[in-house]
Every structure is written in structure tokens, then in C-alpha cells.
Amino acid sequence: METVLEIKQAYKAFDGFVAINDVTIDLKRGEKHAIIGPNGAGKTTLFNLITGHLKVDRGSVTFEGKEITGTPPHRIVKLGLARSFQRINIYPRMTVFENVQVALIARDGRSFHLFTLGHALNRDESAELLALVGLSAEAEELAGELAYGKQKQLELAISLASHPSVLLLDEPTAGMSPPETVEAIKLIEEIAEARGLALLFTEHDMGVVFGISDRISVLHHGELIFSGAPDRVREDPEVRRVYLGESHGAA
Amino acid sequence: MPPIEGKTMSMLANPTFLFYQFMNSISLGMNIFIIAAGLSLILGVLRVINFAHGAFFMVGAYVCWSTVTYLDGATGSFWLGVAAAAVVLGVVAFVIERGLLHYLYGREHLTQLLFTFAIVLVVGDLAKMIWGTDQYNVPYPHGLSGAVNFGFALYPAYPLLLCAIGVVVAVGMWLVLSKTRWGRIIRAATQDREMLSALGMNVPLVYTGVFVIGSALAGLGGALAAPRVAVSPGMDATIIIECFIVVIIGGLGSLWGSFLGALALGFVTMFGTVIFPDWELVLAYVLMLGILLWRPWGLFGVSEEESH
Amino acid sequence: MQGKYKATFWLSVVLVALLLLVPALGSKYLVDLTTEIMIYALFALSLNVLIGYSGNISFGHAAYFAIGGYACAIFLTTYEWPLIISMPAAIVLAGLAAAFVGYFCIRLTDIYFSMLTLAFGMLVWAVAFKWRGVTGGDDGFVGVAVPEFIGDRYAFFYFTLTVVALSTGLLWLICHSAFGRTLVAVRENRMRASFVGVDTRRLRLTAFVVAGTFAGIAGSLFAMYNRGVYVESAFWTESGQVLIMTLLGGLYSFFGPALGAAVLYTLQVGINQYTEYWPVVLGTILLIIIMFLPNGLVGLAQKISAQFSRRT
Structure with a gap:
């Protein structure tokens, strides 16, 4: 299968603390690839390196055959790589509708149109995206006043607005109740299927991870200690030792 | 800008003059440092730009003048004035922090900024009501009106003492x-506010303490500056800009950054006055811009984006 | 036109019509006061592009007002250029100055941004103060050669009304444009905005330039109205005052700052008749807004009307 995203020998340190050490990882087109690891393993840092929020000290990031190391986040998004965040990341004092509309305005390169009224732009598509994630009824509410689970859905809609081919999801079910988790994962799977999205995601719920992943990679202390099919990850002695063994009780 | 004149060149070639300007630069730098250190401390811990810091500095100078005048310039009256300035500003800061600012920490950055600006307006006018608009001069303290002989040159004792006080501070x-322990708490607060309450610290008390100490430093700096400058309304605006430049150069909340920044500003101002008379302040900006181009977060500053 | 904006449009038409009638009231004093208020209203509206819409608190906005004023005065008087060239040139100059300063400031966030804008604002003040030969230093630049066709009080009133109305219309469009909407998103969540593909830095710089340019328009009007420009208009307290106007009116409404300007300026003129201590009054007003009116007069009005409609 074709590789869409490739991280090669990435290395990142903060003040002498090595957060990501020589990590090589890739993502195939349409694949669902989970990255797991104990807290502080470097998952979020890895995401920040991919999306351009942080810059690798060494190594490279390639997306759709194009090297994007050191490219600012807003350009990377335009290439078709979107992300959602662990902590809720929306525009609280704008309406739900506007939250999505702004993303569409950006995708169409109209963010700098000073003399085009914003109100009328991308209305149909905004409505479609909201319908897709089930937020049509809340379109005119302030995003900050939505319930937690709905804010997560809104975030997903914002991420989808840029028509990505790859979606990075950082803990998509964090803070959700078990029924909400089931709903959210179902939604994500459906959308990924329908749009042919490749997913790279971190997730603490092992049920979710083993349920939907095509591949699982394990990070530990900033190093990649395993990458392979879900049925093999359970058998890997190294993974059992550093991760599954100690976290069964905790997670 | 005017071209460098021949006279200026010959002045700069004179070793005694050079020495004199060199010492003046350090002395001015140290005076600014004492004030900027207070601003930087408050900025680092409370994340509040205290615009009123300049006004506090001015009140410090007035308090010192009043003390000296009231005591008819008796021996020791100056140092009493310096102490009084620090205490008065400490008390004023305590009242302002506990009475008002205290309620604004959870609010937007804009609110806090405008709050300190309101204090500038009120304190500035109150000072005008109390001390009028005249210029006052505070004489050098007793025993320090002379000069120290360095063998090859003389240098006045008071500015020399300022250098020493700056280093001591x-x-x-x-x-x-x-x-x-207090220092560790303050440093922790500079880096991570949430950590503080997680550690079970009495955060409000830390904030009050820092605001009081920082403001007392402004008062102290004002009193110490009093013999060096004309004490008058408007001295608050000049100093606050100088402090900002120092903090921007040095990096937010960094003690040694402020120290270096203040020294740099001292040198640029003193030598600028000779080389480009009247344009020394512009030179200070050029210095600041140069440093910002090189290090956008100041000499010892940390990028706000990376630190998250 | 969108139904949503219909009310705004007709209210503006009514307001302009009412303003056109002001000279008919026969009070020279009122004409002057209204002229001044319109200029300050534009100044405050320009600042709100930065404060309200993009969430960047500039404490040096007076600099661009002053640059517009000085430049217009100097072009008209020293160079004897016609108004049609002088004023646009002054406005462009204010915009360019904002672009230069903005380049340094927008790289930094919140606290640094405010400090740096203040420092640059005071740089402009210092230059105006020291550059006697060009600006007149602390004596001010006096005797601005205002063109004859707007030399008369009433003619200048209509000229100001035209310029301010057109500028306000343009500002309104910018604030409600695709750009304006994106600007609010950046204010709300800069990181999220960059991850939907917005170059947030360039966006904020653009907002900075827009704000500076329109402040320049207000400044050039002010210079001609006063037939002089004084260094005080570049001083940081002036930047503070326009910030207070903006806050008093209400940051999160387009017209709020104009209302704030009208109220505060009228108050200032009134109070100056009784005491020289306007700053202490201003400081107190500011403390009251901060403590009790965080959303300004517009926010207060909304609150009251909400209460009223609940009762009926």
C-alpha cells in the first residue's frame, strides 16, 4: 500500500530531556494506525512534530511524497493533513456554525479577503459538515456553551473542513463516558471510511485501540519499541514488559 | 541625525573622559536595574505589566525629597528618605493589591493592564495635588558629595555608591x-502557576508579597535616583519606557537578563548623549530592535510557544 | 443584502442624516464638539480592529494617529502639496509605520505585545519631541495650511462627516469580511486557527496595519481641524485614553467604541471646565468600568434590555 506520511529518524529534545529519540514511523493510505504508550512517552510531542507545531532537531517528516520538515502548521494543513487535539480546541465565543465556516474560509484561501462579507460564505458546506457530525440542531449556539462530547464532535467537523487525506487524532475519546466513546468512535470510523481518510491516533482506551486499528505502534520514553499488527502487539515481550503489564491495572 | 563632530571625537579620545562616561553608564544602568528588577519580578510571577511602576518610582523620589526637606537636610535624612520611600510604596502596593488587583487575577490580560493604567492616572494626579508641578532637587547625602580618587581620575562618590547598590541588589x-524557600516558590510561580497551588502554596500570599516587594524596589530606585535627576511630574513616563526596554532586551522575568539589559541601556544612553546628542533614546530603540531580531524573546527569554 | 445586516444599515443611515442636521441647530460649539467626537470615534473604531476583533492589546495606538497628523500637516504646509495628495500620503505613511512596528510586535504574544507597542509608541513621541526642525518639537507644528474649501467650520464638519462615514463603512466591511471572521477565530484560539490553515502571524500583521491606517485617517483629520499637531497626541496616555474609549463602549460590538468615544470625550470637555485633574477622573472611570462594566456600555444596554424583555 502507498505511504502517505513518513517520519524518519525523528529526534527532539527539550533542555536536554529527550522527548523523541530516533523514531521512524509511517502511515499508509486509508490506514488506521494507533500510537500507544504510557504517559510522557512522547505521543503528543510526536504529533506536534508532524503538524509543524514543533520542529525536529534531527530527522525528517514527509507527507504525500513532499518533505514538510520545518514547514509552518498552516501550510501543512493546506497539503491535506489535519488534526484534532487532546484538550478541546474550538472557538468558544463564536457560534458552532462559524467555527466550521472559518475553517472552510481558510481552506478556500479566503482568510485574507478583507472586502468579502464573511456571513454568506460556505454556508451549505458548513451545514453539511455539521450534519455529518450530528450538530445541525446546535448550529447557532455558542461553541463554548456546548456539552463536552458535542465540543469534541465540533472539533472533528473543524478538522474535516480542510478536506484532509490524513487526520491526526490526539485522544479523541478523552473525558468521554463509555457510551459517548462508542458513539464517537463509530462516527470517526464511518467518516474515515466514507472519505478514505488515513488516521494516526493516540488513545488510552485499549478496547478502542484494538477494535479499530490496522496497526499499532508503541512508544516508550520517546523510543519506538514496537510497530505491527494488533494481534502481534500483545505477544511482544518488550511491550508486555514496559507497557501492557504495568498499565492493565491503571488504564 | 547630526554627523559626529571633531569635538566629539577628541572627547572620546580622552581617557579621563572615557573613564568618566564608562562609570556614568554603569551608575545609570544600576539605577535603572533596581527599578526594572521590581517590574520584572512582578511580570514574571503575576503576569501583570505594572504600568504604575513608573508612577511608584516618581512617588519614591518625591517621598525622599519631602523627608530631606522636612528634616532640613540633617545628616542621615537622605537615607531615612530612601527607607521611607521603600516603605511608603510597599504600603501603597499592599493596599492596591489586596483592595483591588487581587480580584482581577482571573480576568483578561486587558483588564489587568488597564487597571494598572488607571493607577498611573490616579497616582500621577494625586502626586501633582500633593507636590505640585515644581522641579525639586535633592542634594547628595552627607559624606557623599565629594569624589573618590582613582589615582588617574576622580569620580563622584554618590554615583559610585549607586553602582555598588545595584550590584548588591x-x-x-x-x-x-x-x-x-521563598525564592524557589517565586521561581516556580514564574515557570508554572498551576504547580504552585498544586504544591499547596498560598498563592494569593505569594502574589501580594511579590507585588509589595517589586513596588518597594520602584520606590527605592526613585529615592536613590532623586539626587541624580530633577524630581518633577513626567519622570514616571521616561522611566517606565526605560524599564520596558530593559525587560524586553533581557527577557521576561529574567533577573540577569534585566541586569544586562539595564547595563546595555546605561551605556547606550551615556555614550549616545555624546555621539548623537538628543537622539540617545532612539539609539536605545535601535539596540532593542537589534536584539529582538536576533532573539525575539530577549537575551534570556524563553519562547512562549515552545515553553507550553 | 443580508437580512441580518438590514437593521444596522438603516440605523447608520438615520445616524448620518441626524449628523447632517447638527449645523442647522445653530450652535458653533456643538458643531465643533461633534467634529471632534467623530474624529475620536474613528480613532477608537480603528483600535478595536486590534483589541476587540483580534485580541491584541496595543498600548501605542496614538503613534499612528500622530504620524497621520504630522505627515498630513507637513505635506500640506511645508511641502504645499494639495490635499488630494497630502492626506492619502499621510494615511499610507501611517500604514507603513504600522507595518514596520507590527512586524516586530506580532511575533510576540500578549504581554510582550503590549509592552512593545507601548515602547514603539513612545519612540514616535520621542522623535516628534526631538526632531524640532520638522515637527516643531514641544511647541508643536502650528499653522497647518488647510485648503480653503474646507477652511470654514461648517465645510470642515461636512468633510469630516464624509471621511468618517466612508472610513467607518469600510472598517465595518473589513470586520465582517471573511478576514474579520477569521480574525475573531484567531483571537479565540490561535493554535486551532493555525491548524485549519490560517497564517495567524500574517493575519495579525494585516489587522495591525488596518488599525494603524485608519488611525492615520483620524489623525490627519485632527491635524487639519486643530490647524496644528502637538507631541501630546503621540504620548502614551493618549493611547491609554483611546483604549478606555474602546473599552467603555464595548469591545465585542462594532459600534461600541464609537459610543465610548462620544461619551468619554463629552465628559472630558465638560470636566475640564471645572478642574485640571481630568486624569484622576479618567482613572476613576476606568476603575469603575473594570470592576463593574466589563462589557462596556453596549454590554450594559444588552443586559438591561434582556432583563426588560424577560419581564414583559
Whole structure:
């Protein structure tokens, strides 16, 4: 299968603390690839390196055959790589509708149109995206006043607005109740299927991870200690030792 | 800008004059440092730009003048004035922090900024009501009106003492910040506010303490500056800009950054006055811009984006 | 036109019509006061592009007002250029100055941004103060050669009304444009905005330039109205005052700052008749807004009307 995203020998340190050490990882087109690891393993840092929020000290990031190391986040998004965040990341004092509309305005390169009224732009598509994630009824509410689970859905809609081919999801079910988790994962799977999205995601719920992943990679202390099919990850002695063994009780 | 004149060149070639300007630069730098250190401390811990810091500085100078005048310039009256300035500003700061600012920490950055600006307006006018708009001069303290003989040149004793006090304040603050429990708390607050309450610290008390100490430093700096400058309304605006430049150059909340920044500003101002008379302030900006181009977060500053 | 904006449009038409009638009231004093208020209203509206819409608190906005004023005065008087060239040139100059300063400031966030804008604002003040030969230093630049066709009080009133109305219309469009909407998103969540593909830095710089340019328009009007420009208009307290106007009116409404300007300026003129201590009054007003009116007069009005409609 074709590789869409490739991280090669990435290395990142903060003040002498090595957060990501020589990590090589890739993502195939349409694949669902989970990255797991104990807290502080470097998952979020890895995401920040991919999306351009942080810059690798060494190594490279390639997306759709194009090297994007050191490219600012807003350009990377335009290439078709979107992300959602662990902590809720929306525009609280704008309406739900506007939250999505702004993303569409950006995708169409109209963010700098000073003399085009914003109100009328991308209305149909905004409505479609909201319908897709089930937020049509809340379109005119302030995003900050939505319930937690709905804010997560809104975030997903914002991420989808840029028509990505790859979606990075950082803990998509964090803070959700078990029924909400089931709903959210179902939604994500459906959308990924329908749009042919490749997913790279971190997730603490092992049920979710083993349920939907095509591949699982394990990070530990900033190093990649395993990458392979879900049925093999359970058998890997190294993974059992550093991760599954100690976290069964905790997670 | 005017071209450098021949006279200026010959002045700069004169070793005695050079020495004199060199010492003046350090003395001015140290005076600014004492004030900027207070601003930087408040900025680092409370994340509040205290615009009123300049006004506090001015009130410090007035208090010193009043004390000296009231005591008819008796021996020791100056130092009493210096102490009074620090105490008065400490008390004023305590009242302002506990009475008002205290309620604004959870609010937007804009609110806090405008709050301190309101204090500038009120304190500035109150000072005008109390002290009028005349210019006052505070004489050098007793025993320090003379000069010290360096063998090859003479240098006035008071500015020399200012240099020493600046260094003492810097080292003292550094010791407190790095060696004491309070210092550790303050440093923790600079880096991570949430950590503080998680550690079970009495955060409001830390904030009050820092605001009081920082403001007392402004008062102290104002009193110490009084013999060096004309005490008058408007001295608050000049100093606050100088402090901002120092903090921007040095990096937010960094003690040694402020120290270096203040020294740099001292040199640029003193030598600028000779080389480009009237344009020394513009030179200070050029210095600031140069440093910002090179290091956008100041000499010792940390990028706000990376630190998250 | 969108139904949503219909009310705004007709209210503006009514307001302009009412303003056109002001000279008919026969009070020279009122004409002057209204002229001044319109200029300050534009100044405050320009600042709100930065404060309200992009969430960047500039404490040096007076600099661009002053640059517009000085430049217009100097072009008209020293160079004897016609108004049609002088004023646009002054406005462009204010915009360019904002672009230069903005380049340094927008790289930094919140606290640094405010400090740096203030420092640059005071740089402009210092230059105006020291550059006697060009600006007149602390004596001010006096005797601005205002063109004859707007030399008369009433003619200048209509000229100001035209310029301010057109500028306000343009500002309104910018604030409600695709750009304006994106600007609010950046204010709300800069990181999220960059991850939907917005170059947030360039966006904020653009907002900075827009704000500076329109402040320049207000400044050039002010210079001609006063037939002089004084260094005080570049001083940081002036930047503070326009910030207070903006806050008093209400940051999160387009017209709020104009209302704030009208109220505060009228108050200032009134109070100056009784005491020289306007700053202490201003400081107190500011403390009251901060403590009790965080959303300004517009926010207060909304609150009251909400209460009223609940009762009926």
C-alpha cells in the first residue's frame, strides 16, 4: 500500500530531556494506525512534530511524497493533513456554525479577503459538515456553551473542513463516558471510511485501540519499541514488559 | 541625525573622559536595574505589566525629597528618605493589591493592564495635588558629595555608591531567588502557576508579597535616583519606557537578563548623549530592535510557544 | 443584502442624516464638539480592529494617529502639496509605520505585545519631541495650511462627516469580511486557527496595519481641524485614553467604541471646565468600568434590555 506520511529518524529534545529519540514511523493510505504508550512517552510531542507545531532537531517528516520538515502548521494543513487535539480546541465565543465556516474560509484561501462579507460564505458546506457530525440542531449556539462530547464532535467537523487525506487524532475519546466513546468512535470510523481518510491516533482506551486499528505502534520514553499488527502487539515481550503489564491495572 | 563632530571625537579620545562616561553608564544602568528588577519580578510571577511602576518610582523620589526637606537636610535624612520611600510604596502596593488587583487575577490580560493604567492616572494626579508641578532637587547625602580618587581620575562618590547598590541588589535578589524557600516558590510561580497551588502554596500570599516587594524596589530606585535627576511630574513616563526596554532586551522575568539589559541601556544612553546628542533614546530603540531580531524573546527569554 | 445586516444599515443611515442636521441647530460649539467626537470615534473604531476583533492589546495606538497628523500637516504646509495628495500620503505613511512596528510586535504574544507597542509608541513621541526642525518639537507644528474649501467650520464638519462615514463603512466591511471572521477565530484560539490553515502571524500583521491606517485617517483629520499637531497626541496616555474609549463602549460590538468615544470625550470637555485633574477622573472611570462594566456600555444596554424583555 502507498505511504502517505513518513517520519524518519525523528529526534527532539527539550533542555536536554529527550522527548523523541530516533523514531521512524509511517502511515499508509486509508490506514488506521494507533500510537500507544504510557504517559510522557512522547505521543503528543510526536504529533506536534508532524503538524509543524514543533520542529525536529534531527530527522525528517514527509507527507504525500513532499518533505514538510520545518514547514509552518498552516501550510501543512493546506497539503491535506489535519488534526484534532487532546484538550478541546474550538472557538468558544463564536457560534458552532462559524467555527466550521472559518475553517472552510481558510481552506478556500479566503482568510485574507478583507472586502468579502464573511456571513454568506460556505454556508451549505458548513451545514453539511455539521450534519455529518450530528450538530445541525446546535448550529447557532455558542461553541463554548456546548456539552463536552458535542465540543469534541465540533472539533472533528473543524478538522474535516480542510478536506484532509490524513487526520491526526490526539485522544479523541478523552473525558468521554463509555457510551459517548462508542458513539464517537463509530462516527470517526464511518467518516474515515466514507472519505478514505488515513488516521494516526493516540488513545488510552485499549478496547478502542484494538477494535479499530490496522496497526499499532508503541512508544516508550520517546523510543519506538514496537510497530505491527494488533494481534502481534500483545505477544511482544518488550511491550508486555514496559507497557501492557504495568498499565492493565491503571488504564 | 547630526554627523559626529571633531569635538566629539577628541572627547572620546580622552581617557579621563572615557573613564568618566564608562562609570556614568554603569551608575545609570544600576539605577535603572533596581527599578526594572521590581517590574520584572512582578511580570514574571503575576503576569501583570505594572504600568504604575513608573508612577511608584516618581512617588519614591518625591517621598525622599519631602523627608530631606522636612528634616532640613540633617545628616542621615537622605537615607531615612530612601527607607521611607521603600516603605511608603510597599504600603501603597499592599493596599492596591489586596483592595483591588487581587480580584482581577482571573480576568483578561486587558483588564489587568488597564487597571494598572488607571493607577498611573490616579497616582500621577494625586502626586501633582500633593507636590505640585515644581522641579525639586535633592542634594547628595552627607559624606557623599565629594569624589573618590582613582589615582588617574576622580569620580563622584554618590554615583559610585549607586553602582555598588545595584550590584548588591542583584546579588541579593539572586541569592534569595536561588537559595531560599521563598525564592524557589517565586521561581516556580514564574515557570508554572498551576504547580504552585498544586504544591499547596498560598498563592494569593505569594502574589501580594511579590507585588509589595517589586513596588518597594520602584520606590527605592526613585529615592536613590532623586539626587541624580530633577524630581518633577513626567519622570514616571521616561522611566517606565526605560524599564520596558530593559525587560524586553533581557527577557521576561529574567533577573540577569534585566541586569544586562539595564547595563546595555546605561551605556547606550551615556555614550549616545555624546555621539548623537538628543537622539540617545532612539539609539536605545535601535539596540532593542537589534536584539529582538536576533532573539525575539530577549537575551534570556524563553519562547512562549515552545515553553507550553 | 443580508437580512441580518438590514437593521444596522438603516440605523447608520438615520445616524448620518441626524449628523447632517447638527449645523442647522445653530450652535458653533456643538458643531465643533461633534467634529471632534467623530474624529475620536474613528480613532477608537480603528483600535478595536486590534483589541476587540483580534485580541491584541496595543498600548501605542496614538503613534499612528500622530504620524497621520504630522505627515498630513507637513505635506500640506511645508511641502504645499494639495490635499488630494497630502492626506492619502499621510494615511499610507501611517500604514507603513504600522507595518514596520507590527512586524516586530506580532511575533510576540500578549504581554510582550503590549509592552512593545507601548515602547514603539513612545519612540514616535520621542522623535516628534526631538526632531524640532520638522515637527516643531514641544511647541508643536502650528499653522497647518488647510485648503480653503474646507477652511470654514461648517465645510470642515461636512468633510469630516464624509471621511468618517466612508472610513467607518469600510472598517465595518473589513470586520465582517471573511478576514474579520477569521480574525475573531484567531483571537479565540490561535493554535486551532493555525491548524485549519490560517497564517495567524500574517493575519495579525494585516489587522495591525488596518488599525494603524485608519488611525492615520483620524489623525490627519485632527491635524487639519486643530490647524496644528502637538507631541501630546503621540504620548502614551493618549493611547491609554483611546483604549478606555474602546473599552467603555464595548469591545465585542462594532459600534461600541464609537459610543465610548462620544461619551468619554463629552465628559472630558465638560470636566475640564471645572478642574485640571481630568486624569484622576479618567482613572476613576476606568476603575469603575473594570470592576463593574466589563462589557462596556453596549454590554450594559444588552443586559438591561434582556432583563426588560424577560419581564414583559
